[in-house]
Amino acid sequence: MLVLILFFVAHWYLSLFSQSFFHHRYAAHEQFTMSKGWEKFFFVFSFFTMGSSYMSPYAYGILHRQHHKYTDVEGDPHSPYIQANFWQMMISTYNKFNEVRDGVDDYNPNFKTNLPKWSWFDNFASSWITKLGWGGVYVIIYLIFAPHWAWYLLLPVHFIMGPIHGAIVNWFAHTFGYRNYDCDNHSRNLMPFDIFMMGEGYHNNHHAKAASPKFAHKWYEIDPVYPVMRLMNKLNIIKLKPVLVKAD
Ligand SMILES: [Zn+2]
Numbered sequence: 001m002l003v004l005i006l007f008f009v010a011h012w013y014l015s016l017f018s019q020s021f022f023h024h025r026y027a028a029h030e031q032f033t034m035s036k037g038w039e040k041f042f043f044v045f046s047f048f049t050m051g052s053s054y055m056s057p058y059a060y061g062i063l064h065r066q067h068h069k070y071t072d073v074e075g076d077p078h079s080p081y082i083q084a085n086f087w088q089m090m091i092s093t094y095n096k097f098n099e100v101r102d103g104v105d106d107y108n109p110n111f112k113t114n115l116p117k118w119s120w121f122d123n124f125a126s127s128w129i130t131k132l133g134w135g136g137v138y139v140i141i142y143l144i145f146a147p148h149w150a151w152y153l154l155l156p157v158h159f160i161m162g163p164i165h166g167a168i169v170n171w172f173a174h175t176f177g178y179r180n181y182d183c184d185n186h187s188r189n190l191m192p193f194d195i196f197m198m199g200e201g202y203h204n205n206h207h208a209k210a211a212s213p214k215f216a217h218k219w220y221e222i223d224p225v226y227p228v229m230r231l232m233n234k235l236n237i238i239k240l241k242p243v244l245v246k247a248d
C-alpha cells in the first residue's frame with residue numbers, strides 16, 4: 001500500500017513539475033534559456049514523468065500563449081467563461097491541442113516563435129502505442145501492489161494526469177480563490193498555501209506578471225518550483241532572465 005501511495009504522489013508532483021517548469025515557464029513564457037542538450041534532457045524527463053499524458057511542449061506553448069492573449073474572452077482555447085462545463089472544456093482543449101500538435105490549426109504565427117521543437121520525439125511520445133504502453137505499466141504496478149480492488153479507481157488519474165493538472169488551473173483558478181491583482185480577466189489564486197499544484201495555483205499572480213518565473217508574490221505564498229529554478233540557474237543548467245518581482 002505504501003508503494004502505491006509513494007507512486008501516486010511521485011507521479012502527481014513529478015508530472016506537475018515537468019509541466020510547470022518545462023512546458024509552462026520555459027516553452028510558453030521563455031522565462032529562462034537552456035542549451036539544446038539540456039532541452040533534450042527535459043523532453044525525455046517530461047516523457048518519463050508525464051508518461052501516458054505526455055504533452056508536446058511545442059503545442060502546449062502555442063495553446064497557452066493563445067490563452068494569455070485572449071484570457072476568458074472569445075479566442076481563449078479553454079475558459080469557464082467560454083465552455084459550458086468542466087468536461088466540455090477538457091474535451092475541447094484536448095481536441096484543440098491535437099490540432100495544434102498536428103499542424104492543422106490556424107493560430108497566430110507569432111505564438112510559434114522560440115518554442116522547443118523535437119518532432120519525431122513528440123510523435124513517438126504522443127502516439128497511442130506509447131500511451132497504451134504507459135497505461136500497461138501503471139496497471140501492472142497496481143496489480144502487484146494494490147491490497148484491494150478499490151485502489152484501481154486511482155488508475156484513471158494516472159492515465160490523464162497532465163490534462164487533470166491543466167484543467168484544475170484552467171477551470172478552477174479562473175473560478176475560485178482570491179486575487180492579489182485586479183487583472184482584466186477572471187484569474188484567481190486557488191489557495192494561500194499551494195501544496196497541491198506546485199505554484200501553478202497562483203494563477204492571478206501569474207496572469208498579472210506573466211514574464212516572472214516566480215509565481216508566489218506574497219510572503220505567505222510558496223512556489224516550490226522557483227527555488228529549484230534558482231538552483232539550476234546557479235548550476236548553469238538554465239539561465240534565468242532578469243525579471244524582478246516586487247513582493248507587495
Ligand atoms: Zn502562463
Ligand SMILES: [Zn+2]
Pocket residue numbers: 067071170174187203207
Ligand atoms: Zn489562465
